[in-house]
């Protein structure tokens with residue numbers, strides 16, 4: 295699980311442990327957040343290890359998978375979750391903001407998924423890979439012109455990887471969260487007007503919580519989803535279909 299010291303990744307890591315998984319988490323810099331996630335998982339009676347690394351660095355991927363397997367023995371499930379969304383207008387988007395967003399969200403996903411898949415192929419007993427994409431893979435955002443293509447990209451990566459890895463018994467799917475209240479949008483949604491507008495378009499009547507993603511991710515990880523690959527599961531309270 296990448297980027298799991300906070301938010302959706304943390305909730306999904308703990309949710310997986312609640313369903314019997316031992317969990318290795320990647321995190322970028324929040325040592326305390328990673329340690330507390332590990333502690334919560336261990337309190338559930340499962341094994342857990344936190345491994346620091348910037349997913350934008352290709353070397354992080356093999357390092358993470360190697361150290362995770364050293365600690366836990368094997369990898370059955372890999373969840374690519376780490377991501378950033380520094381909101382910014384299109385016309386004056388700084389090149390470094392565009393490039394960092396691409397490197398973390400898309401290149402990082404590619405290298406991480408590739409490293410996990412290579413390990414699963416070598417192990418020879420299949421696996422499940424899940425990418426945290428977004429409703430933003432399907433719709434745009436004025437201040438997210440650098441971000442939405444990365445979310446469409448990881449969704450597309452799961453579709454192609456599903457084809458490349460199906461013969462190895464490895465399933466690849468994405469979840470597409472709607473607006474979930476986390477660190478990534480804390481500043482953006484501090485605007486009360488925007489927060490109210492975003493909530494108002496959700497048929498289920500509220501913005502999401504990180505824990506809302508845990509069940510769908512655990513489902514796709516599990517054998518309950520054994521014939522599901524190349525799929526994308528919207529987890530948005532119905533926001534996407536709410537045209538009028």
Ligand SMILES: NC(=O)C1=CN([C@@H]2O[C@H](COP(=O)(O)OP(=O)(O)OC[C@H]3O[C@@H](n4cnc5c(N)ncnc54)[C@H](O)[C@@H]3O)[C@@H](O)[C@H]2O)C=CC1
Nearest residue numbers: 297300301302322348349376377428471473474476477478
């Ligand atoms: N919160 C939302 O409304 C939505 C979030 N998402 C996606 O969910 C994923 C998780 O985000 P949230 O939990 O919402 O926010 P978050 O900010 O709590 O989590 C993002 C995590 O990624 C980590 N991260 C960032 N850069 C990294 C790097 N270079 N290397 C390793 N880890 C790194 C962060 O440290 C953090 O733990 C992201 O991919 C985001 O795009 C998708 C749709 C909606």
Ligand SMILES: C[C@H](O)[C@@H]1OC(=O)[C@H](O)[C@@H]1O
Nearest residue numbers: 379428430472473478479
């Ligand atoms: C960070 C945003 O609030 C969030 O990210 C997404 O992927 C969603 O579509 C929201 O825009």
